Amino acid sequence: MTTTTTAAPVTAQEESHQVRRRRRGLSPGKRLPASRLIGPALLLALWAVASAAGQLDPGAIPAPWTVLKSAGHLWTDGTLPTDVLTSLQRAAYGFAIGLVAGVALALASGLSRVGEALIDGTVNLNRAIPTLGLIPLFILWLGIGETFKIAIIAIVVYIPIYLNTHAALSGIDSRFVELAEVQGLSRWAFIRQIVIPGALPGFFVGLRLGVTGSWLGLVVLEQINATSGLGYMMFQAQNYGQSDVILVGLLVYGVFGLVSDSTVRLIERRVLSWRRTLSS
Numbered sequence: 001m002t003t004t005t006t007a008a009p010v011t012a013q014e015e016s017h018q019v020r021r022r023r024r025g026l027s028p029g030k031r032l033p034a035s036r037l038i039g040p041a042l043l044l045a046l047w048a049v050a051s052a053a054g055q056l057d058p059g060a061i062p063a064p065w066t067v068l069k070s071a072g073h074l075w076t077d078g079t080l081p082t083d084v085l086t087s088l089q090r091a092a093y094g095f096a097i098g099l100v101a102g103v104a105l106a107l108a109s110g111l112s113r114v115g116e117a118l119i120d121g122t123v124n125l126n127r128a129i130p131t132l133g134l135i136p137l138f139i140l141w142l143g144i145g146e147t148f149k150i151a152i153i154a155i156v157v158y159i160p161i162y163l164n165t166h167a168a169l170s171g172i173d174s175r176f177v178e179l180a181e182v183q184g185l186s187r188w189a190f191i192r193q194i195v196i197p198g199a200l201p202g203f204f205v206g207l208r209l210g211v212t213g214s215w216l217g218l219v220v221l222e223q224i225n226a227t228s229g230l231g232y233m234m235f236q237a238q239n240y241g242q243s244d245v246i247l248v249g250l251l252v253y254g255v256f257g258l259v260s261d262s263t264v265r266l267i268e269r270r271v272l273s274w275r276r277t278l279s280s
Helices: 012-026 035-052 064-076 079-110 113-128 131-142 146-170 174-183 187-221 230-239 243-271
Strands: none
Touching: 035 064, 035 243, 064 079, 064 243, 079 113, 079 146, 079 187, 079 230, 079 243, 113 146, 131 146, 131 187, 146 187, 174 187, 187 230, 187 243, 230 243
């Protein structure tokens, strides 16, 4: 005598739970708290361990506590606050000009064929020329003061913002344009309801690259006929063989870059909270 058993029917709740489990296995998983600080903290720990074990030459790479002590002395005597403020001002002015120029050129090029013909090729030509290679020419044009430094930073910033924003504009689905025409949207309504939401993801990518680029350009520019700034401080430390002071400058640049990038990421998550992506 044989007996047959039938499996119990799967309920809708159990099926939904199985689907969620499959999704959980494919997604990156839950975001770790302060995850972007884990890498730098691990690098700092390895640096401290190697220094304590005597594996690093103190003359070339001083220990972290030596660098912190030097930073304390520089802050106490007023050198570091002055240099930090000067660098922040230069980066802010150049970044603001580059941001406005990049967005304006991207809109003019992405929304008009005439604008694209006049602008896109010129910007890509500028991108192909090493920006730091323009320094001698800009010194001849603008002098060796603050103006040429801010102009170079603005160029470093506007190129990635333009490229990514223009690419996002060009990637907007043409069906949305047709829908806007059918609905009879005005030019401003079309830009506000379709163009801006469609271009924001690319804009934020360019913004992050532009923020980082402003710090990368600044560290070079502040070593050219400057009397203050983090780059000037590092250049003077190089002349006197003060590797600890150089590392102080590099760490401050790194902190500025990490904080500014994290700020842009936070703004991006808030502004684009309507998107459902892997990162969210």
